[in-house]
Amino acid sequence: MSGQGEMNSEMRVLENAGGRYRKLWSVLKWIIYLFVFISCGSILFEKYNFPAGPASKEFQPIIGSKTTFKDVMAVDEAKAELEEIVQYLRDPMPFTRLGGRLPKGVLLVGPPGTGKTMLARAIAGEAGVPFFSSSGSEFEEMYVGVGAKRMRDLFSAAKKRSPCIIFIDEIDAIGGRRSQNDIGSTRMTLNQLLVEMDGFKQNAGIVVIAATNFPESLDRALVRPGRFDRLVVVPNPDVEGRRQILGSYLSKVLLSNDVDVMILARGTTGLSGADLANLVNIAALKAANDGAKAVSMADLEHAKDKILMGTERKSAVISDKSRKVTAFHEGGHALVAVYTNGALPVYKVTIIPRGMSLGMVTQLPDTDETFVSKQQMLARLDVFMAGRAAEELVFGADEVTSGATSDLKEATSLAVAMVTRFGMSKEIGLVSLDSEEYGKRMSSGTRLLMEKEVSEILANAYRNAKIILRSHGKELHALASALLQHETLTGSQIKALLARVNSEMHHQQQQNFA
Template sequence: MLRRLTPLAPRSLALFPHPAACRLLPRPSRAVLLPPSRQPFSTSPYGIKRLRQLEDEANRSPHDASRQLSLLQACNQHKQSHVAVRRFETGNYASDAACVREYLRALGATKMISSLTPAQLAQYAAGSSGAGLHPPAADAMGASAGGGGAFLAERGTQDAPLHVLWSESPRAQLWKMLRLVAVAGITISAFMLLLDEKSIPKGLGIGVEVHPVVGSSKRFTDVVGVDEAKQDLQDIVKYLRSPKQFTRLGGKLPKGCLLTGPPGTGKTLLARAVAGEAGVPFFYMSGSEFEEVFVGVGAKRVRELFAAAKKRSPCIIFIDEIDAIGSHRNPKDQSAMKMTLNQLLVEMDGFQQNSGIVVLAATNFPESLDRALVRPGRFDTRVTVPLPDVQGRRQLLDLYAKPVPIDDNVDLDTIARATPGFSGADISNLVNVAALKASHDEKKKVGMDEFEHACDKIRMGAERKSAVISPENLKLTAYHEGGHALVALKTVGGMPIHKATIMPRGEALGMVSYLPEKDQLNLSRQQILAHLDILMGGRVAEEVIFGRDQVTTGASSDLQQERATNMARSMITQWGMSTTLGPMFYQQREVDNLSPATREAVEKEVKHLLVTAEANAKKVLTDHKDELHKLAQGLLKYETLTRAQIDDLLAGKEIKLKSKQERTKEKADLENKGKGDLAKAA
């Protein structure tokens, strides 16, 4: 509801100005006095012209009530009652009873008469007996506005204007708020829609059509060392090439094949070989590529992937590192992860069957996958890709050494035996590091020394040639490593050694590496006890040569972690080799919960095994003390000795090997020569 408003300052008011009048008397804004919702309909052009004439006459004679009456009547007649109300309420023009009646008529037409009190209506009904300004109307206006005093005395001026408060009804305010909320909602929705269709797809790849891999240059001949896994995948390739050969007896195309195994064993390489051999479209995605910051993107990408595969079936889908999206579902997991996995389950074996699509997946953690994902019907077969054995490592060396010029002294069989636990990726890296070493040394071919260097670098780290080691510590290290090597040579059941070195690598000051004839899948009690003797050999050698008070902390790594103490405890608690407890197996947490008497029995037997191993090593080194001195002196002179060189050294034969001092001198001469050549060139 519109409240009565405080009028403007007294001045000539042009309600219907013509161009000339506009320059002299600027027309006030009608919105100040009446809101747009209350403005009446406009009149005809002729009526507007007539109103302008009457307005000009009334403005020229502001004290003539008859002219004011004519203007007010014309305004009411032409449905411009709001103009009549506004002009009358200014209080700047003459008024009589007839003008008051026209004013009341205008109030009724604009539905503003309800704002007057009964007393004010009675006052207006009494009218005004003479011409002049109309204080009753002004007083009524002031009273209705809540001022309680004479309006003409309190109205503002041009220098001190009054502030007008426009109060709307609750219904109008509610409608205005709803309109504002609606406009804001529409604007935000349009912006988000534009962002979703334009910005997000380009930035995150959402909605982009999935295309298969154009082709793979890998074949099954490029995959060696994993013959069993290769055979299983060759069957899938044959099925894709000629499905009728297998379905004629009622068989069905396998829906999925899960490749499991340690990192670097060739799971992704096998998938590439399948893509190259099958001759069908091949789709590749990593498990981490499905998820983004927006919820639902993963499930959408799964749908798009399988939709593209359906159009090109028969085909192969390969998902690498599937454990990123296929791990066990947990109630605490985010809903986005569950949506992606659920969509993958539906696509692989849901209500709608996918024929002609084989899903290959690779993971290093098969135990972490959800059981619903690995059940038959989704991943029908599981192919294990293990670490290669000696024969597999030899095949890998032959494969990766083909493009590398190899010296005649290189024995790939020895390298294969010296690299137990190496994966296919490790073998490839080994050949690459050896080739880089030969290139650095400006050699034309890669020799055995480069392969030895690469193997040691991968296992133990780079050589610490700049490490400053005192002669005393170097001598201690030589006898320590010599003790390990000599006990290994003289103990029945010990692994054959490959070489011994006192060159610092990584965190080790020296090491003795072993060269088993074949991969050790199981160890006998004799082999374990012999290994305990070998581990004790370094510490015992320090004690035999330098005395018990000069034993160093270098033997701590031999006694802890997966070394002597842990191996002896495993013999008692896990491998059933205890003479006291018998063939018992205890988990580590179970050992902690054993009775005090049982724990004491375990510790006593562990101590007995270690003390016995120490005594055996001490007897060997005491009986062969002269050989220990020879071996230590050889290590001090040559730094590194192979098994053949150790045998020649102990037999008193001459070793055809440059000493450490000679190699250092040659290296210095080469550096000086290089500096001289650079100086001449400059």
Template sequence: AKKSAPCIVFIDEIDAVGRHRGHGLGNSNDEREQTLNQLLVEMDGFEANEGIIIIAATNRPDVLDPALLRPGRFDRQVVVPLPDIEGREKILNVHMKKVPLAPDVEPRVIARGTPGFSGADLANLVNEAALLAARRNKRLVAMREFEDAKDKVMMGAERRSMVMDDDEKKMTAYHEAGHALVIIHEPAHDPIHKATIIPRGGALGMVMHMPERDRYSYHRDKMHADLATAMGGRVAEELIFGHDKVSSGASSDIQYATRLARAMVTKWGMSTKLGPLQYEETQEGYLGYGGSARTMGSDETNKLIDTEIRDLVEGAHKRATVILKKNIKQLHLLAQTLLEHETLTGDEIKELVATGKIDREDKPGSSQPIAEVKGSAIPKAGRRAVGAAA
């Protein structure tokens, strides 16, 4: 770099050599530390390094050695977040230039329905849509292909080869109907986008919900609504099939609800008994790999944390039970319609709840959804699906 000055040196994944020294319980990585020491000396040594700018990138700034971030070294940090709706629209326009588009394709609508997508995710979405159009022998990629590609990227590929008996299908339909109905009757929840009982990825069925705009923070009422929605599938099984016939399909829902309740209590100070204090910190794993969360406090505090988490999840269970018992006829109607059509869009579900029927052009059993705006909630920077796990 000195021979070529003035110039810019770019180091990608700086955490590979710039990780915090002294971690790893005594087993230091000599080669990496020697590289880091040399880097520190060259960046802030006795010689003047005029005309050289060093830029580095990492997605783990928390593990960098403090000496790297001192003035004169990497003293300016630029955060590159996931793109917002404007950024996603522009990225989509770049990737769509290579694809023959139908007149009904609207990049703005697709951008609105993909919160939390990175540039690579959006490129993948366009590629998947083009592949779907090719498989369907179409010369142009239409909005329908983009919607189906979005479902595949977010929920996984359909597993139509998977054979489910009638009892399992009925159980899945009521499970997903329970999620969908709680979403509709929770005012603080994001709008429902789609419900399906077609197996995708590792799930037997799924309900998608999306926000109307990019979300950067979450309110307490929204979190309670999310907890109630997560419990909706299990509650529907209990109400319709009885205590002894409850399935293991709610495992991912229970895991999500427990994780959210723990974060509310230990990280976000949303427990009235424990107050606005942080009780959990993330620890880096052995030799810097992996990591775990460590709860801080006495045994009594830990017991109180466990009690508060249980109260939040059980409260959500009761909340979902009240909603579904009050709207039991809608639950039966929605489950039967899911069994008939397999996939329902958010607008169809709202129409069904409001009027008791849906107007649909496709025949019963068709899984092709009507194209509509799609949006989401909860990380990956905001998106999540609730459903029955296989």
């Protein structure tokens, strides 16, 4: 009986094991069927170009654009280059009668806010042709193939409205350099754009205009002749351009009699057209909030300070010791800037917290800069190091603070650029170590030499700052005291203060000599 029971038990174990194997095989079969189904579906989608995601929207043009070249200021050179495109869109025959052809693509390059989009609209407005507008991010989708399909839809809609303009903003979103590690959808979108611009089928009568802030990141096949074969630089406006832009925006608000547009234009070096529009808007809102009848020069100066230096944090609670350290730190920056050849003029110094900073020194050039000399770069390094140097001279080496963090970061970046990009290194010479090809082949010895050169440049700047501050110690203390009392000083006030201190010192020396 026991033998029979053991046999029955073994049979039940085998039956249970067989049942588990059958269930496992059933699950595996369903997994195999699902894999085969998905693979076949993907092949069919790719072969017959079925939509892999939601259907693309129909692109609608802007017809009758009101924007013209008169509305775009401070880019006269760019407008002159684009005038040829306008004439071609109006009447292509005079340009093609001798066998020539106009560029198929125009790449607008420049910093943000310089009016690249408005310039493209102005071309359409001047030529009186339809204007298709899109951005690089609109072609990016989680579904593979949707971006390429949208690109085809865009050019298909443009063909029906030819002659016309296609404008693609921020084209670097889809036109970046290709590599083996790129996502398939990104390569497909860029490949489709390349084919549409200069493929087997020609798109006559369509001018593609694109804008980017990073032209160096674009794929080489995109910017070759036959596609984007004309590059138009749209830079930040110069002083005359800023005067025109400010005059245009200020004409739309009520102004007091003390507003001088030219003075405002000279003090806004480096600001873009969008920054200037924002400046006027901030000033108008402040004047309205204060209950003023018109926008004054003080309102515009307040708006300029807010853009250049950040918003004041008047509610911040700062200890007396921190205020004193900040006053000597910022006073050191300002004093070295005054007594260093090649340094930019001091516009304003403040120890009122603005943004993330407890204090700030703002410098503005007298004229627009087209390049920066080695003397000017060395002067900037001296000014960067002056805040830490002032702390050490006044409070001691063990009492220096972390307030020089951003100064050291900026100084290091500039020193590295001088050595690796600008060829201003005595040891390394006239070599651009910043280039991609050279960087791959750079030896460890060259890297050590580069780091040594950067350290020496920064150490020299720190020594220069300490020498200047030691020789002008009384002026440093007077400047710090004035900052503690008034919190903010302009460049002209600083010059007057230093002149008074020097006069008193000279008078004291004469008395001592007598």
